[in-house]
Amino acid sequence: MQQIEICFSPELIHLYDLRGKIVVVVDIFRATSTMVAALANGITEIKTCADLDECRTMASQGYLIAGERNGIKAEGFQLGNSPLAYLTGEYEGNQLAMTTTNGTLAISKSSGADEILIGAFPNLQATVSYIQSRKKDVLIHCAGWKGKFNLEDSLYAGALVKALETSHEAEDDGAIAMKSLYEKEGHDLKGFLSQASHAKRLQNHNIDSDIDFCITLDLFTLVGKVENETLIAVENW
Amino acid sequence: MQQIEICFSPELIHLYDLRGKIVVVVDIFRATSTMVAALANGITEIKTCADLDECRTMASQGYLIAGERNGIKAEGFQLGNSPLAYLTGEYEGNQLAMTTTNGTLAISKSSGADEILIGAFPNLQATVSYIQSRKKDVLIHCAGWKGKFNLEDSLYAGALVKALETSHEAEDDGAIAMKSLYEKEGHDLKGFLSQASHAKRLQNHNIDSDIDFCITLDLFTLVGKVENETLIAVENW
Structure with a gap:
């Protein structure tokens, strides 16, 4: 068996040894869900940017730019952080530059891992x-x-x-706790998450349909992977 | 309703505003359980020390000294970190100086709160x-x-x-998650905790009876409270 563990915050990631591991970065509402939706709908690659200014400079290099702060589309950006914007295929063939409040930071702090994936419910089984x-x-x-x-x-x-329980043993207490919590609450993610502080914030932005998308399982069969600081889709392995 | 939230690590406590709040510091295996056991069995006050050396200097001031590192009694100390040592009443009337790996740090990092309590299962209802x-x-x-x-x-x-659900609303996601987890697993704490990394470490030290004590509810009716950097029992309020 391999091991699996959970780090609950980028502020704790320095406590973990990333070497030799696959790190799965997850920011369900909404960065990593949006990334997966974009890759599954024809975006060819995604650059994650540390801040809005860095993201803006990518526009001159032909990138679409997507950015939000505190859940709202940033001024001057073509796209915010809604996964639904990509589902029509409108942006097929484009490169995307993206910055988000929490997700980008977690990706940059995962360097040192053997591989970095992007986690989301819509491609859970593929991952x-x-x-x-x-x-x-x-x-x-x-x-x-x-x-x-x-x-x-x-x-x-x-x-x-x-x-992953048939291949990976829960190595730390976080993994034990969250596996048990998912066993209890996973049948009604929406009901349970409606209590969450972040869901309440999102409700204020009228993005209930975003939430529905972000907690839907297995819409896509690709994996999101960071290679050379660029996020790409992996479809066969 | 008042609010209740959870900080899962002293490394995240800087993210929280402690002002006006009651902070309940908890280190179940075994620091805060041992503190409650000591106070309930005649220890008059407990000084928490940042390290073993500071704790040793308290011996010359008439304090019993208790210290462990990584679960084992430190050299030259009268007591380790077993709550059972106090249950005979042998140390009644004594002052205690104590240092532990994680618990002392969490107490010192809670300064700024309106009140600081010590949490343990054996006095949960009193708290x-x-x-x-x-x-x-x-x-x-x-x-x-x-x-x-x-x-x-x-x-x-x-x-x-x-x-506390009748008086305090879960303010953050940690409180929502852990309330749900306790609802699922609270009926068999020992079975569930036996999977935990820390419980496995403690098993290596042959302290199964310590674990039993630390997860027993409502043996004592006092509250452990830090006042002027000293932990004392509060029995009436």
């Missing part, structure tokens, strides 16, 4: 299948909310621990 | 009753394990959120 083909230990790196534990990222982590 | 008499928001500060989330502290936090 499971990819990981099981690799025979490596896994660390799930939750983007959290301003450094704190958040419910949607942690529940995804629990779902991934559960789905 | 609930005290808090409900105070009409203040609550932050549960888990000592964790070397900065990481741990299962026993988090489950205590869930138990406290659950027990």
Whole structure:
């Protein structure tokens, strides 16, 4: 058996040894869900940017630019952080530059890992299948909310621990706890997450349909992977 | 309703505003359980020390000294970190100086709170009753394990959120998650915690009876409270 563990915040990632591991970065509402949706709908690559200014400079290089701060589309950006914007195929063939409040930070802080994947419910089973083909230990790196534990990222982590239980043993207490929580609450993610602080924030932005998308399982069969600081789709492994 | 939230690690406590709140510091295996056991069995006050050397200097001032590192009694100390040592009443009337790996750090990092309590299962209901008499928001500060989330502290936090649900609303995602987890696993704490990394470490030290004590509910009716950097028992409120 390989091992699997969970880091609940980028502020704790320095406590973990990433070497030799697959790190799965997760920011369910909405960065990593949007990334997966974009890759599954023809975006050829995604550059994650540390801030809005860096992202803006990518526009001159032909990139579409997507950015939000605190859940709202940033001024001068073509796209915000809604996964639904990509589903029509309108942006097929484009490169995308993207910055988000928490997700980008978690990706940049995952450097040093053997491989970095992007986790989301809409491609959970594909991610499971990819990981099981690799025979490596896994660390799930939750983007959290301003450094704190958040419910949607942690529940995804629990779902991934559960789905990998035949190949990966829960190595730390976080993995044990979140697997158990997902077993209890996973049948009604929407109901349970509606209590979450972040879901309440999102409700204020009228993006209930975004939430529905972000917690839908297995719409896509690709894996999102960071290679050379660029996020790409992997479709065969 | 007041609010209740959970900080899972002393490494995240800077993200929280402690002002006006009751902070409940919890280090179930075994620091705060041992503190409660000591206070309930005649120890008049407990000084928490940052390190073993500071603790040693207290011996010359007439204090009993208790210290462990990584679960084992430190050299030259009268007591380790077993709560059972106090149950005979042998140390009644003594002052105690104590240092532990994680618990002491969490207490010192809780300064700035309106009140600091020590949480443990053996006086859970007393702590609930005290808090409900105070009409203040609550932050549960888990000592964790070397900065990481741990299962026993988090489950205590869930138990406290659950027990306070008539007076305190779960303010953050951690409180929502741990309340749900406690609802699922609280009926068999020992079985669930036996999977935990820390419990496995403790098993190596042959302290199964310590674990039994630390997860027993409501043996004592006092509250452990830090006043002027000294931990004392509060028996009436």
